[in-house]
Amino acid sequence: MAESTVIGAGTRIRGRIHGDGDLLVDGFVEGDVKVSGEVVIGASGLVGAAVQGSRITVRGAVRGDLSATLSIHLEEGARVVGAVRAPRVSVASGAMYRGILHTAAPGEPVPTIAGLAVTPAVQTPAAKAQAAPLARPAAPVIQAGLAVPGRAPAPAVIAAPAAHAVNVAPAAPVVNVVNVAPAVAPSAAGHGFSAPLVSATAESDSDGENLDTDDAEGTMPALRRGARGQVAKKRG
Amino acid sequence: MSTIIAAGITVEGEIVADEDLQIGGTVRGKLTSKDVVAIEAGAVVEADVQAASLTIGGNLVGNSHVTERVDLLAGARVIGNVKAARITIAEGAQFKGNVDMDV
Incomplete structure (x- = not known):
């Protein structure tokens, strides 16, 4: 291939x-990426879906599963939330990552360690049942906040990242990160519902969450913060 | 820095860019740029295009709305309406559609 495909910093693709x-x-x-060659997510890059390629190098942000036939490298500054699967994986110092990691080629069984059954972590039905009711009480609170004009409801939104940090940490080791999201329902639901609210105050709110997403999945605050500058710039 | 969709790559969806867009592959959906959009020979674009300027050497099926100029190069094949301030159509370009130059 004479030239490779570049999605420039000023370009957004939904699809x-x-x-x-x-x-x-x-x-x-924002949409699945599946190419036969190498995928590089640059420092200003942001991908909100699954990525497949032969080699994947991440210096920017990804919210979605990474799957490569050869190798995956998370370099310094990378922010990744999602499953990672490749025969060879490296995570550099300074990369932020939350999710389940398999060092196996896509489609191949995960190698077992002698005497240890390695099974993909799957959210139990009990956990799902618990998460669902949790998600609902959060919604009316935030929606009530939406009705108030101006910055009044901001504290509720700013509180969200802190809640994340506290809630997510204990859950992470056992549960697939993609499935963790509902479990942090109060703050996660807050993201989804608060998006329009926050965008109104985004310019002055240095601690505000990222505004650009319409999903209700919880993600690392850092992931969103990293992407925020770029998105805000484009908006303005 | 600009965005390049190389030959062999297909994008299905919406592309919105503040910068140049160079299409050598396939795009289906919608294409919007504040700058120059270039559809190269061999490219297939099935999308409505909005741009400041549009150069077509490949295939375009869809309406285009361009603020400055549209250039259909020899070898271009365009089906759709073109609205632009200035239009050039090179000998050898194929074109089917309406032209609106705001006269």
Whole structure:
């Protein structure tokens, strides 16, 4: 391939990208990425969906599963929330990562360690049942906040990252991160519902959460914060 | 820095760019740029295009709304309406659609 595909920093794509060749993402992609060659998520890149390639190098932010036939490298500054699966995986110092990691090629069984059954962590039905009712009480609170004009409800939103840090840490080791989201329901639901509210105050709110997402999944505050500057810039 | 969709790559969805867009592959959906959009020979674009300027050497099926100029190069194949301040159509370009130059 003479030239490789580049998604520049000023470009946003909502939809699927697939085909043969390499891909460099410095912009924003919300949609599955599946290419035969190498995928590089640059420092300003943000991908909000699953990524598949032969090699994947991440310096930016990804919320979604990474799957590579050869290797995955999370470099300094990378912010990744999602499952990682490749025969060879490296995580550099300074990379932030939350999720389940398998060192096996996509589709192959995960190698077992002698005497240890390695099974993918799956959220139990009990956990799901518990998460669902939790999610609901949060909604009316935030919606009530939406009705108030101006910055009044901001403290509730700012509180969200702190709640994340406290809630997520104990849950992370056992449960697949993709499934963790509902378990942190009070804050996670807050993200989803608070998005329009926060965007109104985003310019002055240095601690505000990222505004650009319409999903209700919880993510690392750092992941969103990293992406925020870029998104806000484009908006303005 | 600009965005390049190389030959062999398909994008299905919406592309919104503040910068140049160079399409060598396939795009289906919608294409919006504040700058130049170039559809190269061999590229297939099935999308409505909005841009400051549009150069077409490949295939475009869809309406285009361009604030400055549209250039259909030899070898271009365009089906759709074109609205632009200035339009050039090179000999050898195929075109089916309406042209609106705001006269």
